[in-house]
């Protein structure tokens with residue numbers, strides 16, 4: 032049956048004509064799903080075609096004109112639903128395009144995607160062994176592997192997959208607070224002295240957010256100065272801890288970042304760990320972005336000291352390329368996650384079940400239901416093996432070095448941080464008209480350049496890269512090399528494209 036015949040046969044049917052209501056219409060059901068798969072396959076083919084556009088940019092008001100998002104009174108037909116799917120994909124952003132460099136999580140690993148399809152079909156919840164036996168055991172296996180890579184001993188460590196790294200950081204801070212002041216769980220913060228936490232000024236904003244949520248207060252999360260390349264200055268940390276103690280606050284938590292979001296800098300973990308030991312503080316490592324480097328024997332030394340952490344955040348949906356979302360929080364002290372979050376809901380976590388109920392992970396979570404984020408990671412990891420990951424990550428590091436050299440040697444470009452440590456390359460493009468200005472004037476005018484180039488870039492839709500300002504620096508581009516599809520050619524393309532777009536500024 033060709034495509035037209037299929038549409039003729041099923042186009043005017045409705046969802047209720049198919050399974051699960053209408054078991055006899057298996058053939059029609061199969062045709063509908065096959066059509067959906069065809070649409071997805073076509074999208075994947077096009078996304079990987081470098082001559083295709085990454086996006087068709089429209090302003091929100093315009094978009095609302097083009098796109099009807101309303102819920103109708105009457106059910107839509109299958110043919111209309113298929114059109115909805117095409118339309119949505121057409122107007123979205125192709126984040127897996129080899130020239131999309133805009134975000135830390137990009138690229139579309141097809142095995143991980145296949146895993147997500149299976150996950151969606153199995154559609155189970157992760158709270159008990161009872162309803163997710165295979166996935167629960169799989170999660171344990173993968174968490175053991177990740178804990179081994181972190182470097183904790185086999186009898187240490189526990190973890191949970193969370194809805195993103197920001198929530199993983201919240202899990203860590205909450206566990207730290209419970210460890211120091213278990214009474215806060217039943218009684219709230221009135222039973223606790225005024226706590227304070229520390230993180231670098233270049234760390235992720237979710238640490239401050241966690242302090243707000245945990246009742247510590249965002250203002251009691253102190254931003255520690257970092258050096259010229261974005262690494263926390265340990266001496267500044269210790270001074271701040273001592274000052275806080277003098278002021279009557281109770282320090283309890285330090286976050287070190289391994290691969291920070293803007294510069295990709297790695298805080299000096301061993302020195303920070305020493306300070307935490309000296310002052311009796313919880314040592315958290317936010318390796319949401321940098322954690323993947325643990326898979327590379329050549330580069331894992333950048334995280335040396337992570338094995339001393341009390342907790343670690345690691346997002347497989349970033350460097351490892353798992354599909355969104357896939358993040359984990361690891362806690363070194365066995366049992367602490369349970370103690371922190373357990374509420375013992377009788378309707379889920381009966382203690383007299385016929386199996387070992389320690390496999391019911393639900394009570395480790397703040398959430399009730401939890402999405403299955405493990406299968407897509409497990410399947411993808413198996414598809415690469417340890418060897419494949421080592422190659423993939425080393426290759427990205429080489430591409431970053433290549434790009435850095437190109438920026439350094441191409442006229443008009445300037446590095447923001449001369450020697451990037453990781454896969455973030457921050458740079459300015461200085462249009463010719465600005466090159467001879469005095470430095471102060473140049474910096475002031477430079478602030479407008481990246482936003483203008485980015486706006487033109489989005490109109491053209493050929494490539495995408497993010498920009499941002501910083502404390503003392505005007506807007507700069509932040510290049511991220513994390514998509515395994517990227518080639519040298521794609522990097523050259525970006526450099527040329529920015530020159531073209533910035534020509535007459």
Ligand SMILES: *Cc1c(COP(=O)(O)O)cnc(C)c1O
Nearest residue numbers: 195196197235291292317319320
């Ligand atoms: C991305 C990132 C986060 C937040 O992770 P989400 O999955 O986006 O919530 C936290 N910390 C660091 C260092 C990150 O790069």
